[in-house]
Amino acid sequence: MTQKHPHKESYHGFEQGPIRPPSEANSLLIRITRNCPWNRCSFCPVYKGKRFSIRPEAHVIDDIDAVHRHVLTLKKLADASGSILRKDINEHMRDLPDHEQQAFAAALNWFAGGMRSIFLQDANSLVIKPDSLIRILGHLRSRFPWADRITSYARAHTIVRISDDDLKRMQTAGLNRIHIGLESGADAVLVMVRKGVDKRTQIKAGQKVKRAGMELSEYVMPGMGGRELSREHACETADALNQINPDFIRLRTLAIPDGIPLADDYRSGRFQKLSDIETVREIRLFIDRLEGISSMLTSDHILNLFEEVQGRLPEAKPDMLAVMDRFLALSDQDRCRFQVGRRLGIFTRLADLKSPKRLARVDAFCGQYGIAPDKVDGMINEMMTRFI
Numbered sequence: 001m002t003q004k005h006p007h008k009e010s011y012h013g014f015e016q017g018p019i020r021p022p023s024e025a026n027s028l029l030i031r032i033t034r035n036c037p038w039n040r041c042s043f044c045p046v047y048k049g050k051r052f053s054i055r056p057e058a059h060v061i062d063d064i065d066a067v068h069r070h071v072l073t074l075k076k077l078a079d080a081s082g083s084i085l086r087k088d089i090n091e092h093m094r095d096l097p098d099h100e101q102q103a104f105a106a107a108l109n110w111f112a113g114g115m116r117s118i119f120l121q122d123a124n125s126l127v128i129k130p131d132s133l134i135r136i137l138g139h140l141r142s143r144f145p146w147a148d149r150i151t152s153y154a155r156a157h158t159i160v161r162i163s164d165d166d167l168k169r170m171q172t173a174g175l176n177r178i179h180i181g182l183e184s185g186a187d188a189v190l191v192m193v194r195k196g197v198d199k200r201t202q203i204k205a206g207q208k209v210k211r212a213g214m215e216l217s218e219y220v221m222p223g224m225g226g227r228e229l230s231r232e233h234a235c236e237t238a239d240a241l242n243q244i245n246p247d248f249i250r251l252r253t254l255a256i257p258d259g260i261p262l263a264d265d266y267r268s269g270r271f272q273k274l275s276d277i278e279t280v281r282e283i284r285l286f287i288d289r290l291e292g293i294s295s296m297l298t299s300d301h302i303l304n305l306f307e308e309v310q311g312r313l314p315e316a317k318p319d320m321l322a323v324m325d326r327f328l329a330l331s332d333q334d335r336c337r338f339q340v341g342r343r344l345g346i347f348t349r350l351a352d353l354k355s356p357k358r359l360a361r362v363d364a365f366c367g368q369y370g371i372a373p374d375k376v377d378g379m380i381n382e383m384m385t386r387f388i
């Protein structure tokens, strides 16, 4: 807070954005930009109504320095095994001025998670000038030389505009994983949800990231084509990924909370949302079409019906398909029980249906709320919007 900045905007202390990928739960979050420069995707609730801005580089450097100071303090407070007494943390926090509290909380969370990775926020950090990003990466590396991963979200539209040389310089400076919201490889779906990129751009961006030597995570949104474009969505998305071969393919099933543009289309009937069973059929087709790639497919989002549909391609493909086939072959009643139990966190795998204790809890819940196979999808939709 002592440093003077030659910018109009004054520094108000450490900042943190609203989201990070599930796989970055233990990462230190460093906010480079605020919100999303595109912000038009009809399925995305995260930054609606918020203006995009680039934070002054000096403010980002101040954030990094603040966390660094607190990490040094935490290292001093820790015993030989790395543990810190709660009372020592409370005492230290009592003496901190208000503007330092958030940086301390971020440092503490990172310290507790092992301090291995850093995630740059918000939706599209690569939109800033390459030289500025490279200076920030250099500062992160000099302050936290032990961290072995620095990652960021980026839009495909932005990546294709960065030269291969600049991407390589970012990788050399420490940026070693990019998360891209591919969502779909089908142009008709991308246009419908106003993603602002086409399939060709998605493929080009993914291939550029890989060429730069960075790890690549591509997010796919099952259900995003609705009933009308479900097949096209599955096949074209698989085809795009077959041409990219990302390190990770991460599934995050569509949910439609109130307040997003897609909710109007859904209510008016212009968008027909898939049921759970239709979504499973779509995911099955999508995975079946993944060919010739060695990506790790993960299902690490609570919105997904199956946590166990994951594994390294191509070896894990038969097992993933078999899980979905087993689900589709269940009786209506058992499918309904699994859908409910999974969303309540009672089940994690299909085999949990064999646990009498867990089954009894699910049956009690279904009995209490009158949930039957013919009504389960409405109730699931309602529950899913609460997970966002």
Ligand code: SF4
Binding pocket: 036, 037, 038, 039, 040, 041, 044, 045, 046, 047, 123, 155, 181, 195
């Ligand atoms: S680009 Fe990403 S963050 Fe921005 S509106 Fe689309 S989905 Fe949301």
